[in-house]
Amino acid sequence: MKIQSNINEDRSSSEIVDKLNLELRRGALLLAVLSQLNEEHYGYSLRKRLHSKGLDIDEGTLYPLIRRLEKQGLLTSEWRSDEKRKKRYYRISGLGESVLIVLTKRWRALNESIDGILGEEEK
Amino acid sequence: MNLLKAYAHQVVSYHPPADRDELFAEIYDEICEEYTDQRKKNSALSEADFLDANKQHPMKYATQLATDSSSYLVGPQFYFSFLSTLKTGASLTAGIYLVIAVVASLGSANQWRTFYSVLFEIPGTLLWVGAVILGIFVALEKGGEKATWLDNWKASDLKVADSHQSISRSEAFFDLGLSTIGLLWIIDIIQFPIVIGADHAWYGNWMVLLPDWCWIALAALFIFDIGFSLLRMTRNLWTTRLRLTTVVTNILWISIIGFIALQPQLLEVTGPVTETITDLIPALNRALKISLVVVAAIVVWDTVSQIRRLLNPIFVDGSSDK
Numbered sequence: 001m002k003i004q005s006n007i008n009e010d011r012s013s014s015e016i017v018d019k020l021n022l023e024l025r026r027g028a029l030l031l032a033v034l035s036q037l038n039e040e041h042y043g044y045s046l047r048k049r050l051h052s053k054g055l056d057i058d059e060g061t062l063y064p065l066i067r068r069l070e071k072q073g074l075l076t077s078e079w080r081s082d083e084k085r086k087k088r089y090y091r092i093s094g095l096g097e098s099v100l101i102v103l104t105k106r107w108r109a110l111n112e113s114i115d116g117i118l119g120e121e122e123k
Numbered sequence: 124m125n126l127l128k129a130y131a132h133q134v135v136s137y138h139p140p141a142d143r144d145e146l147f148a149e150i151y152d153e154i155c156e157e158y159t160d161q162r163k164k165n166s167a168l169s170e171a172d173f174l175d176a177n178k179q180h181p182m183k184y185a186t187q188l189a190t191d192s193s194s195y196l197v198g199p200q201f202y203f204s205f206l207s208t209l210k211t212g213a214s215l216t217a218g219i220y221l222v223i224a225v226v227a228s229l230g231s232a233n234q235w236r237t238f239y240s241v242l243f244e245i246p247g248t249l250l251w252v253g254a255v256i257l258g259i260f261v262a263l264e265k266g267g268e269k270a271t272w273l274d275n276w277k278a279s280d281l282k283v284a285d286s287h288q289s290i291s292r293s294e295a296f297f298d299l300g301l302s303t304i305g306l307l308w309i310i311d312i313i314q315f316p317i318v319i320g321a322d323h324a325w326y327g328n329w330m331v332l333l334p335d336w337c338w339i340a341l342a343a344l345f346i347f348d349i350g351f352s353l354l355r356m357t358r359n360l361w362t363t364r365l366r367l368t369t370v371v372t373n374i375l376w377i378s379i380i381g382f383i384a385l386q387p388q389l390l391e392v393t394g395p396v397t398e399t400i401t402d403l404i405p406a407l408n409r410a411l412k413i414s415l416v417v418v419a420a421i422v423v424w425d426t427v428s429q430i431r432r433l434l435n436p437i438f439v440d441g442s443s444d445k
Contacts, residue, residue, distance in 0.1 A: 042152065043149060043152070043153050044152065044153045044156040044157060045156075047153075058187075059150065059153055059184075059187070059188070060184065060187025060188060061187070063149065063150075063188050064187070064188060064189070079145075079148075085148070085151065085152045085155065086148040086152065087148075087152050088145070088148070088149050
């Protein structure tokens with residue numbers, strides 16, 4: 001009984017961690033995607049680029065995010081035919097660049113504060 | 124790439140027709156690129172194996188791709204306004220119908236029938252009210268409107284809770300149960316006690332003697348109490364308005380219970396009866412009246428404590444007032 005209860009606790013704690021991790025990543029992914037689109041990318045090439053920099057992102061997260069950013073005017077896109085298939089290329093817009101500069105500053109300030117807070121907690 | 128194409132088609136089939144072409148092109152390209160990459164590492168990899176190992180059920184994949192604000196019927200910014208409007212609309216509708224039911228039945232020859240027939244129209248009207256409210260909010264959502272009415276909020280708009288005393292959920296639930304049982308009994312959906320037993324004989328043909336207007340008033344009070352208990356279950360703290368409503372309702376209850384207790388005879392057994400049951404009826408009447416007086420005393424006590432709270436919000440009657 002006790003073993004079963006520990007298993008259930010582990011499972012529920014792992015579910016909570018997964019959910020919170022999603023929340024934690026949300027803002028960070030937005031910055032990562034915007035920053036990488038100073039070069040033109042289509043969906044898969046962007047995922048590969050992020051993966052090569054240590055950040056994995058699945059299609060179910062990437063495409064809705066890209067669509068939202070495009071709707072907000074932070075990205076532009078263009079369809080082109082490549083080999084046998086159509087590809088949609090994305091690039092950061094002028095507005096996106098300005099937003100990225102501001103958000104990057106805020107991210108760094110936030111990061112510094114959080115590091116300080118977590119550092120204090122660890123002591 | 125036939126299987127990959129079929130998978131991509133299946134995924135986009137869950138999306139609105141207008142979005143399908145572009146979405147298909149994008150995810151089909153994505154899947155093909157990924158497959159080609161994996162084939163470089165394992166040339167024997169089949170499309171089926173690739174899909175099994177890397178992709179979820181098409182509907183699950185489609186759901187993930189649809190997590191976009193335009194997919195909401197009523198999105199997060201309107202959701203609570205929608206619920207709040209729905210609650211207000213439903214309460215107003217039920218209240219208006221209750222008043223109509225009471226007024227119409229008082230002016231009708233067949234009072235109960237009129238009362239029921241008006242009340243039975245409530246569910247249908249509630250559906251219409253719900254549909255209209257939903258339609259308005261969906262139109263606001265799809266029209267890209269912002270919930271600007273929430274921007275003009277001021278702290279002074281907050282309803283002040285007197286003495287910050289929390290409403291007891293269990294008490295509200297108890298009242299809800301009691302009122303529901305009372306209403307169901309009045310409209311003959313449930314019956315208790317079914318029989319009166321005396322002298323090894325059981326009498327099912329007994330009745331409570333009350334004027335028609337009294338039954339209608341009881342039904343109206345029970346319906347009001349059901350709504351009020353539900354309202355209290357959704358609120359955290361007592362407010363002046365809630366206390367005043369409780370006091371007014373309690374006074375109505377005390378008046379009607381008092382009136383019933385003053386009736387010369389409450390219970391009557393019809394049909395052929397034995398001598399024992401004839402002797403028992405006055406005792407049953409007395410017991411019923413004593414029970415009513417006890418109930419009235421409890422309601423009086425509740426009313427007095429509510430009035431004391433109203434007059435002196437920081438009054439503490441032994442319970443925590445936090």
